[in-house]
Amino acid sequence: MKFNDLARKAAKGPGPLSYGGSVHPEDLIRFSLAYGADGADEIERLSKQHGWHEDGLLEDGSRVAPLARWAVACVAYGRGGVASLQHLLTDRTLATFAIAVLEQVRTASCVTALLDYCMSxxxxxxxxxxxxxxxxxxxxxxxxxxxxxxxxxxxxxxxxxxxxxxxxxxxxxxxxxxxxxxxxxxxxxxxxxxxxxxxxxxxxxxxxxxxxxxxxxxxxxxxxxxxxxxxxxxxxxxxxxxx
Structure with a gap:
């Protein structure tokens, strides 16, 4: 994915842009892994610009991807690596998202973080x-x-x-x-x-x-x-x- 592709995907879609446009959680993870701190800044900017949903629950009871929380996990990795994701594991509202990113990073330090989490x-x-x-x-x-x-x-x-x-x-x-x-x-x-x-x-x-x-x-x-x-x-x- 080119750097500008994420903004393009976020700006188009069948529903309101607060739903994420055409962005999927996998896109955010790949972007964070590819662009590090610069990618984190861009993800954070897009999340604020479009008002991505925190819990994904809409007023009519239906759900969309909670991209704002995915963004938090991907921003954390882009800026602070596995150590920052490990810190997010202490927050149960964000732990699921941090775990998903750790699974995709696929390094020995990710295993250490997950083992320590499960044992604690x-x-x-x-x-x-x-x-x-x-x-x-x-x-x-x-x-x-x-x-x-x-x-x-x-x-x-x-x-x-x-x-x-x-x-x-x-x-x-x-x-x-x-x-x-x-x-x-x-x-x-x-x-x-x-x-x-x-x-x-x-x-x-x-x-x-x-x-x-x-x-x-x-x-x-x-x-x-x-x-x-x-x-x-x-x-x-x-x-x-x-x-």
């Missing part, structure tokens, strides 16, 4: 939209696939322990499934043995357990070789095509 807070709801579950989902996305980030030993231990503790108090099949999926990012001693010992009956959770066991056994085998950078790019390209 608890879910207040069983809904997948709760920031805790969203943060755990982001950790799964960042670390559990073959093209994901490879964590150092201490972070793998934190992730393993987080999964085990969270699974013990999980009350829904979604939560159990998410825990087992995220465990794939911690192929270390104790992870495989713990997963093997879990008794699950829900079909979805059973499939997640089988996938986790397969991944952990493969990564723990002496024959496993992590994919190269080019192979990771190919994996990501194929996943995008499959979506």
């Amino acid at each position: 807070t608890t879910a207040l709801s069983d809904e997948p939209s709760d920031p805790f579950w969203q943060a755990l989902s982001a950790l799964n996305t960042l670390t559990s696939f073959d093209d994901g980030l490879v964590l150092p030993q201490d972070q793998q231990e934190k992730l393993r322990d987080l999964v085990i503790e969270t699974f013990a108090s999980a009350t829904t099949s979604h939560q159990q499934t998410l825990c087992l999926c995220a465990l794939r990012g911690a192929p270390i001693e104790g992870a495989l043995e713990w997963a093997e010992a879990q008794t699950v009956t829900d079909p979805t959770v059973r499939r997640a357990k089988a996938a986790a066991l397969k991944s952990l056994r493969r990564r723990l085998s002496g024959a496993y070789k992590p994919p190269s950078a080019e192979q990771k790019r190919q994996i990501r390209r194929q996943r995008a095509l499959d979506v």
Whole structure:
């Protein structure tokens, strides 16, 4: 996206410009990653100029994207990087947006921020939209696939322990499934043995357990070789095509 493209998208659309014009949250994230502090200034300017919505709730009860909150998270990253996003995690009205940006930045420091967040807070709801579950989902996305980030030993231990503790108090099949999926990012001693010992009956959770066991056994085998950078790019390209 060229720098002026965001303003053009914000100035056109089928509805009032306060809805964001043709701008989507993904546009703001990509713009912030591409242009840093200059991009943050532009996002902030457009949000104020067009009066983007804070919570997205309209007077008739319908909803639009809460672009003003997306803007806050993207501005924070553009100006202060991951540290600024980590600060936003303390505000539950902004945590969801900060987590989404961290997931797209895809660096080791993002994993650290998400791990620290999950270990310092608890879910207040069983809904997948709760920031805790969203943060755990982001950790799964960042670390559990073959093209994901490879964590150092201490972070793998934190992730393993987080999964085990969270699974013990999980009350829904979604939560159990998410825990087992995220465990794939911690192929270390104790992870495989713990997963093997879990008794699950829900079909979805059973499939997640089988996938986790397969991944952990493969990564723990002496024959496993992590994919190269080019192979990771190919994996990501194929996943995008499959979506």
